[in-house]
Amino acid sequence: MPFNIPILLTWTRIVLIPLFVGVFYVSPAWLSLHEQALAATLIFIIAGVTDWLDGWLARKLGQTSAFGAFLDPVADKLMVAAALIVLVQLGRIDALIAVIIISRELAVSALREWMAKIGAAESVAVSMLGKIKTVAQMLAIPLLLYSEDIAGIPIQTIGTLLITIAAVLTLWSMAYYLKMAWPEISLRSKTGK
Structure with missing residues:
Protein backbone atom coordinates (compact mmCIF):
# COMPACT_ATOMS: atom_id res chain seq x y z
CA MET A 1 0.00 0.00 0.00
CA PRO A 2 1.52 3.31 -1.05
CA PHE A 3 1.68 6.06 1.52
CA ASN A 4 1.84 9.70 0.49
CA ILE A 5 0.19 13.01 1.34
CA PRO A 6 -2.94 12.48 -0.84
CA ILE A 7 -3.54 9.05 0.72
CA LEU A 8 -2.92 10.47 4.19
CA LEU A 9 -5.62 13.09 3.50
CA THR A 10 -8.01 10.37 2.35
CA TRP A 11 -7.35 8.36 5.54
CA THR A 12 -7.91 11.58 7.51
CA ARG A 13 -11.34 11.83 5.94
CA ILE A 14 -12.13 8.27 7.04
CA VAL A 15 -10.88 8.97 10.58
CA LEU A 16 -13.11 12.08 10.72
CA ILE A 17 -16.25 9.93 10.29
CA PRO A 18 -16.46 8.63 13.89
CA LEU A 19 -15.58 12.11 15.15
CA PHE A 20 -18.36 13.56 13.00
CA VAL A 21 -20.93 11.04 14.28
CA GLY A 22 -19.63 11.32 17.84
CA VAL A 23 -20.32 15.06 17.90
CA PHE A 24 -24.04 14.22 18.10
CA TYR A 25 -23.94 11.05 20.17
CA VAL A 26 -21.04 11.22 22.64
CA SER A 27 -20.34 14.91 22.98
CA PRO A 28 -20.09 16.55 26.42
CA ALA A 29 -23.34 17.63 28.09
CA TRP A 30 -22.22 21.27 28.09
CA LEU A 31 -22.19 21.31 24.27
CA SER A 32 -25.52 22.72 23.02
CA LEU A 33 -27.35 21.30 19.99
CA HIS A 34 -26.34 24.45 18.10
CA GLU A 35 -22.67 23.87 18.97
CA GLN A 36 -22.95 20.21 18.03
CA ALA A 37 -24.47 21.17 14.67
CA LEU A 38 -21.74 23.76 14.08
CA ALA A 39 -18.97 21.27 14.98
CA ALA A 40 -20.45 18.56 12.72
CA THR A 41 -20.84 21.05 9.88
CA LEU A 42 -17.22 22.16 10.20
CA ILE A 43 -16.00 18.55 10.30
CA PHE A 44 -18.00 17.74 7.17
CA ILE A 45 -16.63 20.83 5.39
CA ILE A 46 -13.06 19.90 6.40
CA ALA A 47 -13.67 16.41 5.00
CA GLY A 48 -14.95 17.97 1.77
CA VAL A 49 -11.86 20.16 1.49
CA THR A 50 -9.58 17.15 2.04
CA ASP A 51 -11.49 15.36 -0.73
CA TRP A 52 -10.70 18.14 -3.17
CA LEU A 53 -7.16 18.59 -1.84
CA ASP A 54 -6.12 14.94 -1.99
CA GLY A 55 -7.11 14.69 -5.67
CA TRP A 56 -5.42 17.97 -6.55
CA LEU A 57 -2.22 17.03 -4.70
CA ALA A 58 -2.14 13.54 -6.21
CA ARG A 59 -2.21 15.04 -9.71
CA LYS A 60 0.11 17.97 -8.88
CA LEU A 61 2.73 15.81 -7.13
CA GLY A 62 2.40 12.90 -9.54
CA GLN A 63 1.30 10.67 -6.65
CA THR A 64 -1.76 9.07 -8.19
CA SER A 65 -2.11 5.38 -7.44
CA ALA A 66 -4.56 2.54 -7.93
CA PHE A 67 -4.96 2.33 -4.15
CA GLY A 68 -5.70 6.06 -3.90
CA ALA A 69 -8.21 5.79 -6.76
CA PHE A 70 -9.92 2.98 -4.82
CA LEU A 71 -9.78 4.57 -1.35
CA ASP A 72 -10.92 8.10 -2.30
CA PRO A 73 -14.47 7.22 -3.44
CA VAL A 74 -14.82 4.79 -0.51
CA ALA A 75 -14.00 7.61 1.93
CA ASP A 76 -16.45 9.93 0.17
CA LYS A 77 -19.28 7.41 0.24
CA LEU A 78 -18.68 6.55 3.90
CA MET A 79 -18.74 10.21 4.94
CA VAL A 80 -21.88 10.97 2.91
CA ALA A 81 -23.65 7.84 4.22
CA ALA A 82 -22.76 8.76 7.82
CA ALA A 83 -24.03 12.31 7.29
CA LEU A 84 -27.28 11.13 5.72
CA ILE A 85 -27.92 8.68 8.55
CA VAL A 86 -27.30 11.44 11.13
CA LEU A 87 -29.63 13.78 9.23
CA VAL A 88 -32.39 11.16 9.21
CA GLN A 89 -31.89 10.62 12.94
CA LEU A 90 -32.12 14.39 13.52
CA GLY A 91 -35.32 14.53 11.45
CA ARG A 92 -33.81 16.91 8.91
CA ILE A 93 -34.29 14.68 5.86
CA ASP A 94 -36.71 11.94 4.97
CA ALA A 95 -35.35 8.40 5.26
CA LEU A 96 -36.39 7.73 1.66
CA ILE A 97 -33.93 10.35 0.40
CA ALA A 98 -31.10 8.76 2.39
CA VAL A 99 -32.04 5.29 1.13
CA ILE A 100 -32.15 6.50 -2.49
CA ILE A 101 -28.75 8.20 -2.29
CA ILE A 102 -26.96 5.44 -0.34
CA SER A 103 -28.49 2.66 -2.47
CA ARG A 104 -27.47 4.40 -5.67
CA GLU A 105 -23.91 4.83 -4.43
CA LEU A 106 -23.68 1.12 -3.64
CA ALA A 107 -25.28 0.09 -6.94
CA VAL A 108 -23.14 2.35 -9.11
CA SER A 109 -19.97 1.34 -7.24
CA ALA A 110 -20.78 -2.33 -7.83
CA LEU A 111 -21.58 -1.62 -11.47
CA ARG A 112 -18.29 0.23 -11.94
CA GLU A 113 -16.35 -2.59 -10.28
CA TRP A 114 -18.00 -5.20 -12.51
CA MET A 115 -17.46 -3.09 -15.64
CA ALA A 116 -13.79 -2.66 -14.72
CA LYS A 117 -13.46 -6.41 -14.19
Whole structure:
Protein backbone atom coordinates (compact mmCIF):
# COMPACT_ATOMS: atom_id res chain seq x y z
CA MET A 1 0.00 0.00 0.00
CA PRO A 2 1.52 3.31 -1.05
CA PHE A 3 1.68 6.06 1.52
CA ASN A 4 1.84 9.70 0.49
CA ILE A 5 0.19 13.01 1.34
CA PRO A 6 -2.94 12.48 -0.84
CA ILE A 7 -3.54 9.05 0.72
CA LEU A 8 -2.92 10.47 4.19
CA LEU A 9 -5.62 13.09 3.50
CA THR A 10 -8.01 10.37 2.35
CA TRP A 11 -7.35 8.36 5.54
CA THR A 12 -7.91 11.58 7.51
CA ARG A 13 -11.34 11.83 5.94
CA ILE A 14 -12.13 8.27 7.04
CA VAL A 15 -10.88 8.97 10.58
CA LEU A 16 -13.11 12.08 10.72
CA ILE A 17 -16.25 9.93 10.29
CA PRO A 18 -16.46 8.63 13.89
CA LEU A 19 -15.58 12.11 15.15
CA PHE A 20 -18.36 13.56 13.00
CA VAL A 21 -20.93 11.04 14.28
CA GLY A 22 -19.63 11.32 17.84
CA VAL A 23 -20.32 15.06 17.90
CA PHE A 24 -24.04 14.22 18.10
CA TYR A 25 -23.94 11.05 20.17
CA VAL A 26 -21.04 11.22 22.64
CA SER A 27 -20.34 14.91 22.98
CA PRO A 28 -20.09 16.55 26.42
CA ALA A 29 -23.34 17.63 28.09
CA TRP A 30 -22.22 21.27 28.09
CA LEU A 31 -22.19 21.31 24.27
CA SER A 32 -25.52 22.72 23.02
CA LEU A 33 -27.35 21.30 19.99
CA HIS A 34 -26.34 24.45 18.10
CA GLU A 35 -22.67 23.87 18.97
CA GLN A 36 -22.95 20.21 18.03
CA ALA A 37 -24.47 21.17 14.67
CA LEU A 38 -21.74 23.76 14.08
CA ALA A 39 -18.97 21.27 14.98
CA ALA A 40 -20.45 18.56 12.72
CA THR A 41 -20.84 21.05 9.88
CA LEU A 42 -17.22 22.16 10.20
CA ILE A 43 -16.00 18.55 10.30
CA PHE A 44 -18.00 17.74 7.17
CA ILE A 45 -16.63 20.83 5.39
CA ILE A 46 -13.06 19.90 6.40
CA ALA A 47 -13.67 16.41 5.00
CA GLY A 48 -14.95 17.97 1.77
CA VAL A 49 -11.86 20.16 1.49
CA THR A 50 -9.58 17.15 2.04
CA ASP A 51 -11.49 15.36 -0.73
CA TRP A 52 -10.70 18.14 -3.17
CA LEU A 53 -7.16 18.59 -1.84
CA ASP A 54 -6.12 14.94 -1.99
CA GLY A 55 -7.11 14.69 -5.67
CA TRP A 56 -5.42 17.97 -6.55
CA LEU A 57 -2.22 17.03 -4.70
CA ALA A 58 -2.14 13.54 -6.21
CA ARG A 59 -2.21 15.04 -9.71
CA LYS A 60 0.11 17.97 -8.88
CA LEU A 61 2.73 15.81 -7.13
CA GLY A 62 2.40 12.90 -9.54
CA GLN A 63 1.30 10.67 -6.65
CA THR A 64 -1.76 9.07 -8.19
CA SER A 65 -2.11 5.38 -7.44
CA ALA A 66 -4.56 2.54 -7.93
CA PHE A 67 -4.96 2.33 -4.15
CA GLY A 68 -5.70 6.06 -3.90
CA ALA A 69 -8.21 5.79 -6.76
CA PHE A 70 -9.92 2.98 -4.82
CA LEU A 71 -9.78 4.57 -1.35
CA ASP A 72 -10.92 8.10 -2.30
CA PRO A 73 -14.47 7.22 -3.44
CA VAL A 74 -14.82 4.79 -0.51
CA ALA A 75 -14.00 7.61 1.93
CA ASP A 76 -16.45 9.93 0.17
CA LYS A 77 -19.28 7.41 0.24
CA LEU A 78 -18.68 6.55 3.90
CA MET A 79 -18.74 10.21 4.94
CA VAL A 80 -21.88 10.97 2.91
CA ALA A 81 -23.65 7.84 4.22
CA ALA A 82 -22.76 8.76 7.82
CA ALA A 83 -24.03 12.31 7.29
CA LEU A 84 -27.28 11.13 5.72
CA ILE A 85 -27.92 8.68 8.55
CA VAL A 86 -27.30 11.44 11.13
CA LEU A 87 -29.63 13.78 9.23
CA VAL A 88 -32.39 11.16 9.21
CA GLN A 89 -31.89 10.62 12.94
CA LEU A 90 -32.12 14.39 13.52
CA GLY A 91 -35.32 14.53 11.45
CA ARG A 92 -33.81 16.91 8.91
CA ILE A 93 -34.29 14.68 5.86
CA ASP A 94 -36.71 11.94 4.97
CA ALA A 95 -35.35 8.40 5.26
CA LEU A 96 -36.39 7.73 1.66
CA ILE A 97 -33.93 10.35 0.40
CA ALA A 98 -31.10 8.76 2.39
CA VAL A 99 -32.04 5.29 1.13
CA ILE A 100 -32.15 6.50 -2.49
CA ILE A 101 -28.75 8.20 -2.29
CA ILE A 102 -26.96 5.44 -0.34
CA SER A 103 -28.49 2.66 -2.47
CA ARG A 104 -27.47 4.40 -5.67
CA GLU A 105 -23.91 4.83 -4.43
CA LEU A 106 -23.68 1.12 -3.64
CA ALA A 107 -25.28 0.09 -6.94
CA VAL A 108 -23.14 2.35 -9.11
CA SER A 109 -19.97 1.34 -7.24
CA ALA A 110 -20.78 -2.33 -7.83
CA LEU A 111 -21.58 -1.62 -11.47
CA ARG A 112 -18.29 0.23 -11.94
CA GLU A 113 -16.35 -2.59 -10.28
CA TRP A 114 -18.00 -5.20 -12.51
CA MET A 115 -17.46 -3.09 -15.64
CA ALA A 116 -13.79 -2.66 -14.72
CA LYS A 117 -13.46 -6.41 -14.19
CA ILE A 118 -14.71 -7.10 -17.71
CA GLY A 119 -12.55 -4.32 -19.19
CA ALA A 120 -15.33 -1.86 -19.94
CA ALA A 121 -14.81 0.72 -17.18
CA GLU A 122 -14.80 3.65 -19.60
CA SER A 123 -18.50 3.00 -20.29
CA VAL A 124 -19.40 4.06 -16.75
CA ALA A 125 -16.83 6.79 -16.14
CA VAL A 126 -18.03 9.68 -14.00
CA SER A 127 -20.43 11.86 -16.02
CA MET A 128 -21.24 15.55 -15.73
CA LEU A 129 -24.65 14.54 -14.37
CA GLY A 130 -22.94 12.61 -11.58
CA LYS A 131 -20.74 15.60 -10.81
CA ILE A 132 -23.72 17.95 -10.60
CA LYS A 133 -25.43 15.46 -8.26
CA THR A 134 -22.35 15.41 -6.06
CA VAL A 135 -22.17 19.21 -5.92
CA ALA A 136 -25.87 19.48 -4.94
CA GLN A 137 -25.37 16.80 -2.28
CA MET A 138 -22.17 18.30 -0.87
CA LEU A 139 -23.79 21.74 -0.62
CA ALA A 140 -27.00 20.35 0.91
CA ILE A 141 -25.44 18.28 3.68
CA PRO A 142 -23.61 21.11 5.52
CA LEU A 143 -26.69 23.31 5.22
CA LEU A 144 -28.87 20.57 6.69
CA LEU A 145 -26.35 19.83 9.43
CA TYR A 146 -26.24 23.46 10.51
CA SER A 147 -29.93 23.95 9.79
CA GLU A 148 -30.36 27.39 11.43
CA ASP A 149 -31.20 30.53 9.49
CA ILE A 150 -28.29 32.88 8.83
CA ALA A 151 -29.16 36.57 8.40
CA GLY A 152 -32.73 35.59 7.52
CA ILE A 153 -31.63 33.07 4.88
CA PRO A 154 -33.62 29.84 5.35
CA ILE A 155 -30.70 27.38 5.51
CA GLN A 156 -32.88 24.32 6.26
CA THR A 157 -35.19 25.09 3.32
CA ILE A 158 -32.29 25.57 0.91
CA GLY A 159 -30.63 22.38 2.17
CA THR A 160 -33.88 20.43 1.78
CA LEU A 161 -34.31 21.71 -1.77
CA LEU A 162 -30.72 20.83 -2.68
CA ILE A 163 -30.88 17.32 -1.16
CA THR A 164 -34.15 16.69 -3.01
CA ILE A 165 -32.49 17.81 -6.26
CA ALA A 166 -29.54 15.55 -5.41
CA ALA A 167 -31.92 12.59 -4.88
CA VAL A 168 -33.58 13.20 -8.26
CA LEU A 169 -30.18 13.54 -9.95
CA THR A 170 -29.10 10.39 -8.10
CA LEU A 171 -31.84 8.37 -9.78
CA TRP A 172 -31.26 10.06 -13.13
CA SER A 173 -27.51 9.45 -13.06
CA MET A 174 -28.02 5.82 -12.00
CA ALA A 175 -30.35 5.34 -14.98
CA TYR A 176 -27.69 6.96 -17.19
CA TYR A 177 -24.94 4.62 -15.93
CA LEU A 178 -27.19 1.58 -16.36
CA LYS A 179 -27.99 2.70 -19.92
CA MET A 180 -24.27 3.04 -20.67
CA ALA A 181 -23.57 -0.41 -19.21
CA TRP A 182 -26.62 -2.07 -20.75
CA PRO A 183 -24.88 -3.35 -23.91
CA GLU A 184 -22.35 -5.23 -21.74
CA ILE A 185 -25.03 -6.43 -19.32
CA SER A 186 -27.15 -7.68 -22.23
CA LEU A 187 -24.20 -9.36 -23.95
CA ARG A 188 -23.06 -11.08 -20.76
CA SER A 189 -26.56 -12.31 -19.94
CA LYS A 190 -26.84 -13.91 -23.40
CA THR A 191 -23.42 -15.54 -23.28
CA GLY A 192 -23.59 -16.44 -19.58
CA LYS A 193 -20.19 -14.86 -18.87
